Amino acid sequence: MKSIDLNAGKVAVRARNLCKVYPNGTVALNNVSLDVRQSDFVVVIGLSGAGKSTMLRCLNRLIRPTSGELSLFGDDITTVNGNKLKQVRRRVGMIFQQFNLIRRLSVLENVLVGRLRFNASLTKRCCSMFRHFSRQEREFAFDCLKQVGIADLAFRRADALSGGQQQRVAIARSLAQEPEVFLADEPIASLDPRSSETVMQILTQIHEERGIPVLVNLHHIDFAQRYGKRILGMSKGEIIFDGTARDLNCDNVSCIYGDKAEEALEELSAA
Secondary structure, three states, X not given: OOXXXXXXXXXXXXXXXXXXXXXXOOEEEEEEEEEEEOOOEEEEEOOOOXXXXXXXXXXXXXXXXXXXXXXXXXXXXXXXXXHHHHHHHHXXXXXXXXXXXXXXXXXXXXXXXXXXXXXXXXXXXHHHHOOOOOHXXXXXXXXXXXHOOOHHHOOOEHHHOOHHHHHHHHHHHHHHOOOOEEEEEOOOOOOOHHHHHHHHHHHHHHHHHHOOOEEEEOOOHHHHHHHOOEEEEEEOOEEEEEEOHHHOOHHHHHHHHHHXXXXXXXXXXXX
């Protein structure tokens, strides 16, 4: 008999009437309300400037929303700062398009950076700065590299790797944080199709095996349809579509992409 995951319906991230207005007057988010549940693998699509990246950066409080409310597993994180803000960012694994690795360090050392959240004492932090990690931490980091399929590259410098390999290091580093939520901002935008496929498969595997909710911004509708359990469409700072891949039809794509819909519709037909 198949077991039932009682946490599947639990709300991981909740946003209510979220707005972000930048100093130059740009309205990046306009009254966005959203629930991301424990069981969700969400793909967000839309044009550049639609608000996708701003939304992700608000959800893990890399930037502070202008107004609205945010919660992480029931904890209000809308206005937290200082140590509480650091704790929020430790609970959320964040993957970027640019990888954000320390290029001169080895792959293993980059992953170990994700373990710094567990080195609470000043002594341990100083040891970590000088690359003196415990055997247990190193073994944990190796396990993270195994999960993304690049344990054999552990002692290579990060800047010696391909783009796809570097993105896998970035995912392993986030895994080392033991996050409760995964956010990924255009993680395959600069990768070739094969590497893109690998990265999306890894994120799916993490979601399914660890029960971690995932929210991914993507440009490619074909990848969104194949990997997203749930798809959000954004335009002009608002969520204008929320459904499954089966619900994403030509009319919805035209609304999301406007006068740039032709290329998106071609991807939709191909998918």
